[in-house]
Amino acid sequence: MTVFRILARPELRICALAALVCMAAPVRSAQASTQEPGAAIGVRVEDSEQHAGPFAIAGQSYTVVLHEKHLTGVGESTFAQTLAGIEIRDAGGTVAYQETFPYAIEQGRFQRSLSASADIISGKTGAGLVIHYHEQLAPQSGTLGVAEFWQMFGLVNGRLGPLGKPTPIGEGATGGPFMGVMMRAANGTVSVISQPDTIEVRVWTGAFYVFVPLRVDWNRGGLAQGQRCFEMMGGGNREVGCDMRVEGERKPPTEEFSFVRVFSEANEKMGEPEHVVVQQNSKVEILGSSAITKWNQSGELAQPVFSDLWLHVRIDNHTGWIHGDEDFAAVGLPRASPAQ
């Protein structure tokens, strides 16, 4: 399975970032420096562009242009800039796709800070472009709102276009993605109806990253969830979490003891949990995760939403599943914003 691994592997992330810096040095434009409503006196808005790429997809080259707004004369850096739009241009400079993002200024800062990064995503049978958006909302009630969005593009009929929101398995809409299915007939004949490709995106859950699989039909321009899990329950099916790979950077514990309830399965109703004390010298291993993943559509962007999120851990000689912010924090994975 080919994976969107550049973001997954720190060393490649650094390379990718360096490449982006080299290839797409931001061009600060002085063409639009204006005083906008909501901006404090002395604070002006400047436009700038960043270019990412070029990215080679099916023999064609594309560049992603990020149009940003910057506030000048403000101390705080986070809410002093935001993404106002993107364009994807082919080698000839023709715009293949563009999108604008609204922004608002209040109290001398942007109400949300949107940023994006672009990269190639490739599978066994094709490749495309992925844009990862990171949104940070201005603090309200003392909490920072952080969200991630994704947008994937593929070359369909010779044209680059968005693949849309991943469709849930078993809920394909008319005209939606057409994923490959292997059919075995009674006489043993196997027919393959289209060949899907599987990719993974590395998504922040709030405390750690999980790798969410997706199926892509490069030829027809379809995107679907890579897995969906059910269990038999009272004669019917009930959706449950699927196992996913996990990546987490544990923070060393500051307390002498922290406490977790370790379940034998990723299900609170399956037996009583074991009470495990995590000590400063405890050996903690993160083995995997499980969650139900839904993809929401926000305009042209797709946002993964997790429910019933569990972490598979081994703490000293205790192995099992934990869940909840409190227990994630107890193993050194507190709720936080993803590193950018």
Place this chain on the structure above:
Amino acid sequence: MRNFYFAVAGLLVVGASLLGGRVVYTRAHSQAKASAAAPSVAPSAKSQTPAAGAPSPANESEKTLGPFPIAGQNYSVELRTMKVQAESAGEGGDTVVAMEIRNAAGAVQYQRTFPYVKGTEDSFESWSVSALPLMGTSGAGLLVGYNNYFEPSAPEEEPTGWFQIFGVLGGKLAPFGPPLEVQGGLLDQYIDGNAYTAARSLGAQADEVDFKIWAGHCRIVFPIRVDWNKGWLTPAQDCAMSAGELSAGCQYKVVPEPQLYVSDITFVRLWPSPAEKSGAPQNAVVKKDSKVELETALVATKWVEGDSAGPANKRGPMDDAASLGVDSGADLWIKVRIDGKEGWIHSEEDFRALGLPEDE
């Protein structure tokens, strides 16, 4: 192994099986331990009276418990027993088929019968009867225990038995109500030689007699008020539910457990009050050398009145019995102190973490 069980049953006939001390895991074990604490009452073989349709007279014998001096008169408990396995030899393997309490003149004051079921090595049932003087501050009586043992049976933390208190009313020994069914037993601390003593006086006419009750994960002390003048028993504290909360009368002392958590390190969640809404629980570390004290239990209990008219023998020989115990489905809260940290625990996972006992 089966012979061991028969031997235990035989001992119980002459012993006081109600003297249940700390009972661990199996009913057989509990009865063996109880018999070890029994008063020395010599059986006296008397005439053998065959029952209708019963095995040969060689399988029958009679035994006497007592005499027990109560209010200036002596009473004895006469037991007629039979071999659980008719062909077995020796003293072991007896089951009681009838009991009578007689005064010194031989007049029957009370009697009760028990069914005889011929047993095999793998499957048998036996009844045992025991008796102890009950010593209060404002009265005295007789505490009779009835136990039913059968194989095969599932192991239990506490066996179920029946207790019946007798006292002198109008110059005659009389039962203070029907037998009381209890999953638990007597408390070691009140066994004084060959007598069971009341816990405290409840005025000029009454005493508190405490029983041990199995509450699912601990043994609580259930106090019973014995009214010597009126000749009846009632719960000494009123346990009631009001607006979804248990009254203070539902708080009981907890019998200390000799062994709790024995592994390396764990934790339990301590709530400030016996309600999950009372606040966020605090985690308390429990190590194998931690000092753990079980202070109080809060749990709904129920007392079901029996039939004073005596047994109808339709649902067994004790179908007239009253019962006391923890209400089915009751939410047990236990106030604990762990290395000086105090709070309430109540869920299975915390009971298990603390190493509290549980039925298999």
